[in-house]
Amino acid sequence: METSNNLGYDTSHNKTKMSPQYIALVSVFLVLFILAYVLLKEDFKDFITWWLALLALGIGFLPLTGFMFSKFHDNGYLFSKPLGIAVSGYLVWFLSSIRIIKFSSVTCILVVILCFGINIFLFLKSKEELRKNLLSETKIKTMLKEEVLFLLFFLIWTYIRGFKPEAYGTEKFMDYGFMNVMMRSDYMPPKDLWFSGSTINYYYVGQYMATFLTKLTFLKANIGYNLMLMTLAAFGFVLPYSLVYNVIKNHFTEQGNGNKKEKKYFYLFSAFGGVLSGIGVSLASNMHFPLYYWFLPILRTLLGVDIDKGYWFPDSTRYIGYNPDTADKTIHEFPSYSFILGDLHAHVINIMFILTVVGILYAFMLHRKSKLNNLQREARIYPSVKEELLCPHILVIGFFIGLFHTTNFWDFPIYYVVAGAIILFSNLIFYQFSKKAIWITALQGIYIMAIAKITALPFSLNFDQISTEIMLTVSRTPFYQLIILWGLPVVLVAGLFIELMQSNTKQKVLSKISSQEPIEETKMCKMGFWKNFMYGLNTSELFILTLGLCAVGLVLIPEIIYVKDIYSGDYKRANTMFKLTYQAFILFGVSIGFIFIKFFKTRNFRWQKKFGIITFLLFLCSTWYCVVSVKAWYGNIFDTAGYKGLDAAAFLEEKMPDDYMAVNWLNDNVMGTPVVLESNGDSYSDHERISMATGLPTVLGWYVHEWLWRGDTTVLEERAGDIQTIYTAEDNLLVNSLIDKYKIEYIYIGKLEQDKYVTLNHDLLKGLGEIVFESPSTPEKNYESYLVKIDPK
Known part of the structure; x- marks a missing residue:
């Protein structure tokens, strides 16, 4: 002792x-x-x-x-x-x-x-x-x-x-x-x-x-x-x-x-x-917060200047190059923001x-x-x-x-x-x-x-x-x-x-x-x-x-x-x-x-x-x-009725309900990591929601991210063109050759695919194999959502 x-x-x-x-x-x-x-x-x-x-x-x-x-x-x-x-x-x-x-x-x-x-x-x-x-x-x-x-x-x-x-x-x-x-x-x-x-x-x-x-x-x-x-x-x-x-x-x-x-x-x-x-x-x-949240608004009030646009918590991480706007934009984040x-x-x-x-x-x-x-x-x-x-x-x-x-x-x-x-x-x-x-x-x-x-x-x-x-x-x-x-x-x-x-x-x-x-x-x-x-x-x-x-x-x-x-x-x-x-x-x-x-x-x-x-x-x-930041981002945390739970993927059900059902089908029925084709898109967009929520690889994802990881845009452009061809081409042989090239086993067609590829060929895509998932159609929907499992050769 x-x-x-x-x-x-x-x-x-x-x-x-x-x-x-x-x-x-x-x-x-x-x-x-x-x-x-x-x-x-x-x-x-x-x-x-x-x-x-x-x-x-x-x-x-x-x-x-x-x-x-x-x-x-x-x-x-x-x-x-x-x-x-x-x-x-x-x-x-x-x-x-x-x-x-x-x-x-x-x-x-x-x-x-x-x-x-x-x-x-x-x-x-x-x-x-x-x-x-x-x-x-x-x-x-x-x-x-x-x-x-x-x-x-x-x-x-x-x-x-x-x-x-x-x-x-x-x-x-x-x-x-x-x-x-x-x-x-x-x-x-x-x-x-x-x-x-x-x-x-x-x-x-x-x-x-x-x-x-x-x-x-x-x-x-x-x-x-x-x-x-x-x-x-x-x-x-x-x-x-x-x-x-x-x-x-x-x-x-x-x-x-x-x-x-x-x-x-x-x-x-x-x-x-x-x-x-x-x-x-x-x-x-950092001190950007007290300066722009408290001190400057008080000074503006004392001087009678009404130009306060309010405070948004990411402002403290995007100051240099943004306020004032210059050609040198930087990032200076810190843990509480993260x-x-x-x-x-x-x-x-x-x-x-x-x-x-x-x-x-x-x-x-x-x-x-x-x-x-x-x-x-x-x-x-x-x-x-x-x-x-x-x-x-x-x-x-x-x-x-x-x-x-x-x-x-x-x-x-x-x-x-x-x-x-x-x-x-x-x-x-x-x-x-x-x-x-x-x-x-x-x-x-x-x-x-x-x-x-x-x-x-x-x-x-x-x-x-x-x-x-x-x-x-x-x-x-x-x-x-x-x-x-x-x-x-x-x-x-x-x-x-x-x-x-x-x-x-x-x-x-x-x-x-x-x-x-x-x-x-x-x-x-x-x-x-x-x-x-x-x-x-x-x-x-x-x-x-x-x-x-x-x-x-x-x-x-x-x-x-x-x-x-x-x-x-x-x-x-x-x-x-x-x-x-x-x-x-x-x-x-x-x-x-x-x-x-x-x-x-x-x-x-x-x-x-x-x-x-x-x-x-x-x-x-x-x-x-x-x-201040918690209130701005999460709302009133003292109202327990606002608690939604810890499910990181639950947002799909509200924001992308058809995609949500497709994700659930894939997670319930697909083992391993077969390739599931979906439309590619820019970084920080809603594209790649299927691969994100399932962990199933797709042909090409967020463009800038892959550019950073690969250091070459040539191969990215090639893949982006091949994806467009698969979704829009009339030539069945060409589409099948690209499917073989990337070893694609499933193709997903949802709202984002149809918004991006206005000439999307539904007939050809549905003929590539079995439709294993299809979301219910409603009068409000002007698009289809379905998943095609490619027939094995």
Whole structure:
């Protein structure tokens, strides 16, 4: 039984005193279950099934997580969930990619059980101290509290999503279609549902992870789509919360400041800072929202100017190039917008994994700090090169960096650099800024890259690299727009940097060295200003400052260079800014909680108080974005009658009833992935609704998307022409030859087909085989809807 924690205040409890706390926690769980039953109605069973699967993954991977996050107050419990998803999901993906197992619910369960067995083995083989730490009453109570927090946010977001569950609009057709085609796939990579005869040539493994959880829970994709999306929203809050709680707690521990009375409140500061970072990552917006939602309307009212057109929540993500209108249109989204909008896109799914990597990097820093302190007692025997390379943190970081190559490629170089910066700074301090720090870091960097490449190899072998070229930026963001979008977090990072510069004088550093660190004062004096500065930082300060500076760099890069892709003209740097600043927003969000708590609790200079109050009020203004956006997109969520459920495909019944019936027939009667022809169309249109909702591949899908994935419009134009020929030609032999060319087994004719091909040849199409589905005709309909199964030759 633990009697005290790292902060030095009493935490001893006997069983009698602990019982009420456990009872309270169980009561909270029961209240949340009852609330879920009332709010989610018929979706309650699916919700609980999904949550139980995540709970099992978290508990099952706790030994591995507890070993890596042993310095965390909660053993990194919340990180065990995404770690479990990543490891077990990847193992199923890898084995199905090399065709050892089929991708099915049974194999998913068997692989998860295997992973649990490995974790149990690690637990039994670990040191007794680690086992006791993992199962201590204090840690169990902490993990239960965090599980309550996760369940609460998961429930709230799921309930909100039930007011607008449809996979309709923006990128949802693609994301949901990816899931459906993988639900039908035995092996990876899955077939391209919008380019029959080929596999998906895009970063699909993120949607695969959603499909993995869907199969693991025996649910359907129409439910799994929304549950996965809301899982990510919950992770977006609880993972930064857990990480920053530990960052602040360890900051206070290393500082050693505060009297005994103050120390017992340190956990409250840690929790509050964690909440601020959770809000900063998952709920807040940039400063465009408070400026255009509050400040400018107030100013217009005072000036008597009536030109307010109202606020639409996507405006904060489409500002540069749109207001005012210019030839440099960009995208600068952030997580709360993604969670509300509802696209299960690659950059959204990867949020849980990148936050896990950031958490592992801090755990690595604590691990290095512990080793550095032990050097004083162990005759300064440094780890061998082998130990440095086989460090579990390094291995797992390499795995995740490789996973990013398959889920969201932009995160691959971004977090390789972020990880490299943190590892480098840790090594510089560990090896006292010697040359060894540089070459050890270089070896670890090479090792991480090698692990990453091996991890991504099954994906890379089946992937044709999308051609890109780095170009110098010509059109740059006006300075005032940069300030509006990223001024607040940049100023906060700058404030932290200035405070640390002022605080860490050489005298303070020398005092710290003489009392704590294994380094000679004479050597320290020769280090120089920047080395002295870095050495004077504690682990938490160095970690947060590094994240903040990396985020600033990500904001500045699109102002210097951009990656050329198929988007040109006014949109040439849109994708670069989108992917880089999205990660900058997350890193800023993680940093915010620590910076505010540091300024509120430890004010070393007069300017900190005013600076902290002003920036904190501005930050609070940005958090209201989520409330306004939810109301705009989902309506009145307090009226439970508006809850529609979690079926992502139910919208078809109202918007496209004939297509809905055809989709149901195909899902009920067709196994495997035969080709079903439907009309092709532009991206973001209603075309490809059949392939999207069934996962059955068609000859050609959304044009711009396939252009991006294939990099060639010639073959797209050829396919588009062949599709038109099949629907409109008079020559039966020609049509049959094209059917054979694309191995088409079904042809669907609905309203969109007849709207697009005005000379559609019904007689020829009906004569190609058996009409297996036909929607009822009504006086209001001026079109036919039917499905032809092609006669086998």
